[in-house]
Amino acid sequence: MTHLEFYEELLGLPGLKINAIEQFPRKIILHCETQVGNGICPQCGEPTGIVNQYDSRRVRDLDISGKEVWLHLRTRQFVCHVCNRCFNESPEWIMPGKSYTKRQAKWVFEMCAKQPFTEVGALLNMCHRTVERLFYEQAVQQIDLPARYAKVRKMGIDEIANRKGKNDYVCVLTDLERGTQLDVLKDRKKETLRAHFQALGEGFCEQLEVVSCDIWRTYIHVAKECFPNAEVVIDRFHVVKALNGVLDDIRKGLRREFKDAPCFKGIKWKLFKRPEKCDRAELDLL
Ligand SMILES: [Zn+2]
Known part of the structure; x- marks a missing residue:
């Protein structure tokens, strides 16, 4: 295992690939990219693999050994071939539109339960206003779920x-x-x-x-x-319904093709019957 792979495993963020590491007295910078398949167009929901260009993004993650961890992430901008729009990929472990991971947000939220925002800000080297905003965003998400x-x-x-x-x-x-x-x-x-x-x-x-x-x-x-x-x-109802539709189309086709063959007459309901409920004559006919 290389030391890059070691850090990938330590972080455990799905699809994250680390390309280089820089260490400073108070922070660690991980240069990385994501390797999770296609993008899903937020407009129409179609998957796309067409990359228009690359962007970069700085995201704070949980500290390691008392050092701030910053992901310098190369993200892909996709083009949707259906609606011809561009959109940036956003890994599910980053807070949408924010510069921190979801687990970092959760950690800040938990710290705020025990001390004032200014204290948390000082401990984490974050602006206390950011801490406060983050706290209320998290609080809303945790409280509003109907029972x-x-x-x-x-x-x-x-x-x-x-x-x-x-x-x-x-x-x-x-x-x-x-x-x-x-x-x-x-x-x-x-x-x-x-x-x-x-x-x-x-x-x-x-x-x-x-x-x-x-x-x-x-x-x-x-x-x-x-x-x-x-x-x-x-769900099973819809799978069976679709299968029955196909089966009935085939039956109709055969009935048209072999107009005079008696075996295709009156077969419809027997086709959809469960085998264990058919009697001998019906099974023979089928
Ligand atoms: Zn689209």
Whole structure:
């Protein structure tokens, strides 16, 4: 193991690659880049691997041996080939738009519980105003989570027709383990879903382990974007529905092609029946 790899392992930040290290009396600078696959367009949710240019960013992480740790990060600016927009990648362990990691923010927040902002600022070599702002941002994220969301680990996202036949849907969120309804959102647009999940806070987004939804692409994109630790699964109802659709198309094709063959007549419901519920004659026919 090289000493660079040692530091990568010590930091344990996903996708972080350290290229060089500079040591100073009171700080350590790690020159690094991220190597996490494609970027996801914040506008349309499409993945893209096209890099437009590189930017650099300075991010403070937890101290090591009493020294400040600064990541000088080379970040990629991607181009979305669908909406032709540029956007910067932002690793999930950095506070969006800030110059510190999430765990640094958490640490500052915890320190503020025991001493005044000015004291924390002096200890960490940060402006006390920054400390104060950071404290309230963290506090909002930790307090605002409604109680019904507190224990949700597996969530379902589905829609129901608001007005039948009008292509007007509302989106329903359920707690899959407790079988309870969490919320009904006014529509199933990406912006609506994203705003709702972001308002619930990062703690909530990170605690989700499984998100189950139908094949509606927006749900899959939003789930991948908002819930870094969750596995996205397609619920069984929609998988079976899609499979049955294919099976029925094949049946219709055969029925047209072999108009006179009696074996394709009246077969439809037998095809969708569970094998263990079919009798001998039905099995023979199939
Ligand atoms: Zn896009």
